[in-house]
Amino acid sequence: MHDKYLIKNKSIKLNSNLKPSIGLKVTNANLAYKNNVVFNNLSADIVGGQWTCILGPSGVGKSTLLRMIAGLEQTDNSKTITTSDGFNPTKFISWMSQQDLLLPWLSVSQNISLGNKLRKEPIDYTYINSLLVEVGLDQRSESLPGTLSGGQRQRVALARTLMEGRPVVLMDEPFSAIDAITRSRLQELASSLLQGRTVLHVTHDPLEALRLGHNIHILTGRPAHLGHVIHPPGKTPRDPTKPELRNLHLEILDQLSYASEESSRAGIQ
Amino acid sequence: MKFIRPIIVFIGILILWQLIVTLTDVAPFILPSPIEVLTTATERVNILIWHAKITIIEILLGLIFGTAFGVMSALVMSYYRPARSWLLPVLVVTQAIPVFALAPILVLWLGYGLLPKVVMATLIIYFPVTAAFYDGLRRTETGWLDLAQTMGATKYTILRRIRLPAAMPAFASGLRVAAAVAPIGAVVGEWVGSSAGLGYYMLLMNGQVQTDAMFAALFVLALVATTIYFIIDALLSRAISWQSESDPSHTT
Numbered sequence A: 001m002h003d004k005y006l007i008k009n010k011s012i013k014l015n016s017n018l019k020p021s022i023g024l025k026v027t028n029a030n031l032a033y034k035n036n037v038v039f040n041n042l043s044a045d046i047v048g049g050q051w052t053c054i055l056g057p058s059g060v061g062k063s064t065l066l067r068m069i070a071g072l073e074q075t076d077n078s079k080t081i082t083t084s085d086g087f088n089p090t091k092f093i094s095w096m097s098q099q100d101l102l103l104p105w106l107s108v109s110q111n112i113s114l115g116n117k118l119r120k121e122p123i124d125y126t127y128i129n130s131l132l133v134e135v136g137l138d139q140r141s142e143s144l145p146g147t148l149s150g151g152q153r154q155r156v157a158l159a160r161t162l163m164e165g166r167p168v169v170l171m172d173e174p175f176s177a178i179d180a181i182t183r184s185r186l187q188e189l190a191s192s193l194l195q196g197r198t199v200l201h202v203t204h205d206p207l208e209a210l211r212l213g214h215n216i217h218i219l220t221g222r223p224a225h226l227g228h229v230i231h232p233p234g235k236t237p238r239d240p241t242k243p244e245l246r247n248l249h250l251e252i253l254d255q256l257s258y259a260s261e262e263s264s265r266a267g268i269q
Numbered sequence B: 001m002k003f004i005r006p007i008i009v010f011i012g013i014l015i016l017w018q019l020i021v022t023l024t025d026v027a028p029f030i031l032p033s034p035i036e037v038l039t040t041a042t043e044r045v046n047i048l049i050w051h052a053k054i055t056i057i058e059i060l061l062g063l064i065f066g067t068a069f070g071v072m073s074a075l076v077m078s079y080y081r082p083a084r085s086w087l088l089p090v091l092v093v094t095q096a097i098p099v100f101a102l103a104p105i106l107v108l109w110l111g112y113g114l115l116p117k118v119v120m121a122t123l124i125i126y127f128p129v130t131a132a133f134y135d136g137l138r139r140t141e142t143g144w145l146d147l148a149q150t151m152g153a154t155k156y157t158i159l160r161r162i163r164l165p166a167a168m169p170a171f172a173s174g175l176r177v178a179a180a181v182a183p184i185g186a187v188v189g190e191w192v193g194s195s196a197g198l199g200y201y202m203l204l205m206n207g208q209v210q211t212d213a214m215f216a217a218l219f220v221l222a223l224v225a226t227t228i229y230f231i232i233d234a235l236l237s238r239a240i241s242w243q244s245e246s247d248p249s250h251t252t
Helices: A062-069 A108-112 A114-118 A125-134 A150-164 A180-193 A206-212 A243-265 B004-024 B034-043 B045-079 B081-096 B099-110 B114-138 B142-150 B155-192 B198-207 B211-239
Strands: A024-033 A036-046 A051-055 A081-083 A093-096 A168-172 A198-202 A215-220
Touching: A024 A062, A036 A062, A051 A062, A051 A206, A062 A168, A062 A198, A093 A150, A093 B142, A108 A114, A108 A125, A108 A150, A114 A150, A114 B142, A114 B155, A125 A150, A150 A180, A180 A206, A206 A243, A215 A243, B004 B034, B034 B045, B034 B211, B045 B081, B045 B114, B045 B155, B045 B198, B045 B211, B081 B114, B099 B114, B099 B155, B114 B155, B142 B155, B155 B198, B155 B211, B198 B211
Parallel strands: A051 A198, A051 A215, A093 A168, A168 A198
Antiparallel strands: A024 A036, A024 A081
């Protein structure tokens, strides 16, 4: 019915802007584990077609927010999370976690097409091959994940996310377990390949957020709420060491340290 | 090359055995020398093979049925919650009652043929397979399940594509144990009441004080059991070659 939003694999040109872009709307979300209230009337607007980063001290509920949007956490009301035009978002999102979550018994290309297999859809092998080329793993399509390095595995996970062809990508610190050099290459790769999609990216690294995000929010407090949005200037991926980003970096660090004091007072950490 | 060491150990034991016999001058009906056993075994090779065939069939049928019932029970317990409270006690009871105690009853009910031995082997295999596979099905990495859920997978495709393959290493451990204990079921059945099989032949020779023939049958049994074990082990290792292993004795 709202198929027009689902991106057909064949029609994708990588790097091209996807139209129309879908945003996300969180309206008065409540979430609690037993007596531990994580969100109370949390609202958020995630702008379609842009990269939004969420920063926050550990334990504040960044991952939980992402999982809630992905439909992995039960909210009290199914209407709290919708696309910007009011649909249930589950069909529009794909989720990338901190672990690559590759299945060790499947080859690289089988892992990439996992979603199609699970939904019993036909698999477009030429598209897999073009994705493998994009992430620089075309020589490894038959390899098992166990033979790949951490950075390579995360690139496979990125290709698997792209294979899903969803307009909204939820990323839960996908680059945090990788060494610095590989991380910065992966960030550039992700930034170019996900251009034009709606990305909600949870991270603990302010520099990563400054590098990739069109919008940066800070999640603080318990119950957690989103702070005002920061728009770093310039095209992404940026060089976060540039002088015009320095002040923003300091500002974010300031807010984060305040937030982490706040949460240690609340006994989260 | 990896077979050389076990062969050295085996030959060492034979030499030690021969030494004990020569030095202590023990009566042949108490402990025959390895040479005597070997001579008897070659003389009676046809009859030993005939009995071994029966035992092998019992073991293999037991493995097939035990594994099939075990896999089904594990699946039912995983996916149908009420079955857990019904089946788990049964599972524990099948282990609490020693098969040795059940053997006479099974022979009484099912006669002297293949059936009671197959049932015995099945019973002894059922538990390790069920327990290991059930455990494996429940310990699927939750991240994989989350990912599958966001990809719109159904319960069935998650079972088929994620839980089942992820449970294979655990299932393989259960099946290895099963392959090692299956001969016990078959042989105990033969001891209690039968007219064929290596266990029966050992008992018969024991009655006739032909200890050398008993030992010969024992060796054939050991050979059969280890061969079955290694074939199953090799098949399983191939099936789950993706699983990375770590050597606990290895220090970095």
